[in-house]
Amino acid sequence: MEHPAIDQLSATPEILRLIMAGVSEDQAKWKPGPDRWSIAEVLEHLSHIEAHMFRSRLDRILEEDRPEFLPYDTDDYSAAGTYLHRDAEESFAHWEEQREDNVRALEDLEPEALERRARHSKLGEFTLGNLLNEWAFHDLGHVRQIAEIVRTLIYYPEIGVFQADYQPRP
Numbered sequence: 600m601e602h603p604a605i606d607q608l609s610a611t612p613e614i615l616r617l618i619m620a621g622v623s624e625d626q627a628k629w630k631p632g633p634d635r636w637s638i639a640e641v642l643e644h645l646s647h648i649e650a651h652m653f654r655s656r657l658d659r660i661l662e663e664d665r666p667e668f669l670p671y672d673t674d675d676y677s678a679a680g681t682y683l684h685r686d687a688e689e690s691f692a693h694w695e696e697q698r699e700d701n702v703r704a705l706e707d708l709e710p711e712a713l714e715r716r717a718r719h720s721k722l723g724e725f726t727l728g729n730l731l732n733e734w735a736f737h738d739l740g741h742v743r744q745i746a747e748i749v750r751t752l753i754y755y756p757e758i759g760v761f762q763a764d765y766q767p768r769p
Contacts, residue, residue: 600705600706600709600710600712600713601706602705602707602713602731603735604731604732604734604735605702605705605706605731607699607738607739608701608702608705608734608735608738609698609702609736611698611738611739612691612694612698614696614742615691615742615745616691617637618742618745618749619745621753622638622686622687622749622752622753626638626752626753627639627642627687628687629748629752631748631751631769633645634683634768636677636744637748638687638745638748638749639685639686639687639690640677640683640685641682641741641744641745642685642687642690642691642694643681643682643683643685643690644673644676644677644681644682644741645690645694645738645741646674646690646691646693646694646697647676647681647682648671649694649697649698649701650697651671651672653701653730653734654697654700654701654704656668656708656717656730657701657704657705657727657730658686659717660715660716660717660725660727660730661708661712661715661762665716665717665718666717666718667717667718667719667720668718668719668720669716669720670719670720670721685731692702702731705731712727713726713727713728713731714726714727714728715727717730723762744769747767747768747769748769750767750768750769751769752769
């Protein structure tokens with residue numbers, strides 16, 4: 600099946616690799632604030648949510664009739680330390696492997712599969728098509744987040760007088 604969200608999901612790892620070219624291990628661990636994630640934490644989150652939410656939901660929607668899902672609470676996982684103290688490259692590589700498998704699974708779907716329904720315990724009914732679009736939307740949010748950290752750490756310090764025109768918010 601062809602779908603713009605699948606194209607985005609396929610492209611995200613390469614986009615992030617390009618954005619992160621030149622990011623050191625120390626820079627990947629830098630936190631913009633106590634309540635903000637480092638690049639390494641974002642990458643571990645992407646790796647975790649790829650299997651524990653997106654693929655899990657995909658499989659159940661395809662196998663079950665209108666399955667119900669509990670919320671994936673990112674704050675709970677973050678507070679529990681799930682994303683802490685991970686090697687950025689290991690998290691990235693694990694996520695890339697999962698993503699490759701997931702894109703293949705999505706490409707193998709028939710278009711009618713997008714109409715399969717499920718229920719979110721807090722948000723209500725949704726389709727596999729909704730989930731697919733959320734997946735791409737989620738990716739782009741983290742692309743933006745990582746790009747802002749990279750521009751703040753790598754480029755902002757080197758723009759000299761032009762700093763007066765910018766206020767990075769990583």
